[in-house]
Amino acid sequence: MIYADYNGSAPLDSQVKNYLLKRLEDGPFANPNAIHNLGTKTLMGMEKARSICAKILGAKKHQIFFNSGSTEGIATVFHSILSEAKKNHKTSFIISGFEHAAIPNTASYYQKEGFEIKTLPTTKSGIVDLEVLKKWLEEGRDQLAMVSIMAANNESGIIQPYKEIGRLCNSYGIPFFCDTTQYIGKAHFNFEESEMDYAILSGHKIGALTGAGILLAKEPSLLKPLIIGGGQETGLRGGTQNYIGNETLAVALTSVEEKLAHSKEIELARNAFEKDIKDSFPEVVIIGESSPRLGTTTYLSYPGIHGQAIQIELESDNIFVTTSSACSDNSPVTSHVLKAMGISDEVGRGVVRISLGMDSPLGYYKEIGEKLKKAYRKLSKVKSF
């Protein structure tokens, strides 16, 4: 079996698995807020995990907030910034057109609350138009509450110039929230040097336990709790801490750091695979081919062959891919990410996303390539659009 849907969710990292097998046997299990020694031990284990996460992410320990994952992180950042902005009559915010569905959906909620969503245009290469961003920041500095642009796209893997975006936002004093869910774990990341005010990650995307995540905040004092509760996470995220999940974040990030040392190799294998496909089928379009991209993502289309037909062919060969993102691939239309890039429906309906892990065997690309070519040969005879 070849699992090629890491951008959807990564399987449990083997170091995390081994950690958990021992952890579940040995304990301790206690409320980290309890005064007895078992509580203290549990708390100390979790705080050690926080230190490890901070170090690997290039952040200070007090900038790390454990939560249930990126979607909660998004909700918390929007709530923190926009509830305060409302009081200061800052009534609009900027997003890109290719954000993960969680961002426009959350944005729509605040639109109903009276905010204006300003959606940045995207260039053909899948990057936000920085000139327009600059113009909007200049013109709207008094009304703008924040800028929310992702680091790496979940479908295409295209990487935004987030440092440049961050510097621009900073120069106008506008908070920059960057959805780093797909980026962290697949490329080197350092929060301190990122020019971001807020960043997020989800455990299940990096091989940690599902249901655990991190919100990074440059200035924690600007955060407001979405889940109030009993004062945990310095009052900014209530609820008895998910200490087991949080510990696995530290183990997974440690493992990620080791894997990233080999990131070039898998990227080269990915590039060879893409070249092979294009050599065999010149009509194939690779989304974001010439843009900075995550080294483990291929998002490609054979116009005229439905992406889902390819996905099913590959699945019959025990290769698991998706068409777009897990959150939108049940929809038969061109994804909003591709639409933002101005990509036609002919290409859009044909896309398949192949995303491996940093530690997937390099040989997987050869096997996927063979099976994909077989599928293209078969289905190109019965093109459906």
Added chain:
Amino acid sequence: MIYADYNGSAPLDSQVKNYLLKRLEDGPFANPNAIHNLGTKTLMGMEKARSICAKILGAKKHQIFFNSGSTEGIATVFHSILSEAKKNHKTSFIISGFEHAAIPNTASYYQKEGFEIKTLPTTKSGIVDLEVLKKWLEEGRDQLAMVSIMAANNESGIIQPYKEIGRLCNSYGIPFFCDTTQYIGKAHFNFEESEMDYAILSGHKIGALTGAGILLAKEPSLLKPLIIGGGQETGLRGGTQNYIGNETLAVALTSVEEKLAHSKEIELARNAFEKDIKDSFPEVVIIGESSPRLGTTTYLSYPGIHGQAIQIELESDNIFVTTSSACSDNSPVTSHVLKAMGISDEVGRGVVRISLGMDSPLGYYKEIGEKLKKAYRKLSKVKSF
């Protein structure tokens, strides 16, 4: 070692541990929203877990919403009800004075948003004053947005007449939210028969994984998502589902059901332990002694001996208890729960909470009793207040 802080957090249930050891080895790991077969398998596993949870909790499957735990449940219910109430000019809500800190803290947030908190008086026996509730419902029916009263108290274990409260609320058309976090898992519970509109549970209180929980809603259409995201949980709780955590909720609830068959035995052992202590030290006060209480909780005080001193003595004998709840036991004053009951500081400063699991060996009570008497004998010679 005797772990006697189940009300703070339950250790991982042994059936959950065995389930996880196998689960982590075998998988599947995938995004439950992905279109491929691994995604479907993961989703089906989670939906099977939902069905099991629904059956055990006496609810319909569509009334079960997986989340990160009770504190998120509280935040979601307050957000759902109060954001709608505001539009309808319903500007107050009723809580009790002995709710878990998460409730008054969340209530305070809404107070700043313009809501009035009406805190019900508590009778000496630790039960809300139903006559006052009836009066307030009658007088305030047009302004009241909801009633939020817990089922069982986390410190004392005292059980509220929640069905009666629910019937009263229903008769006035006021939503009844019941914090069932301490109740579920320690007493028989049936949502359908509970007269509650909303109920909650946290995985870590019932031996499931930390960071997983359930919100039960009689009428899901009245819920609003706090975490919006990509449409998961029928649009009411965004974010890639914590499928591993959610599966452990089903395993833990199955285990709870088996343990509850023996609930009478542990309650009898608890009663014998309390009688023994009172026979030896008639000055000892057992909080809620004559009220309906969870069968595994003892909340007792020897006036004049600091609770924390007893906690430390017991810990030196490898018995882990707390003074009040994990969320407030770092505070050296009488807890708000005891204050609501009108209990003096002399008693309040002496309290120790001993809470076992439904499947703790009955002999634990004998050992705790001996060690507690030893501690009382020692410390009563040097009473400090």
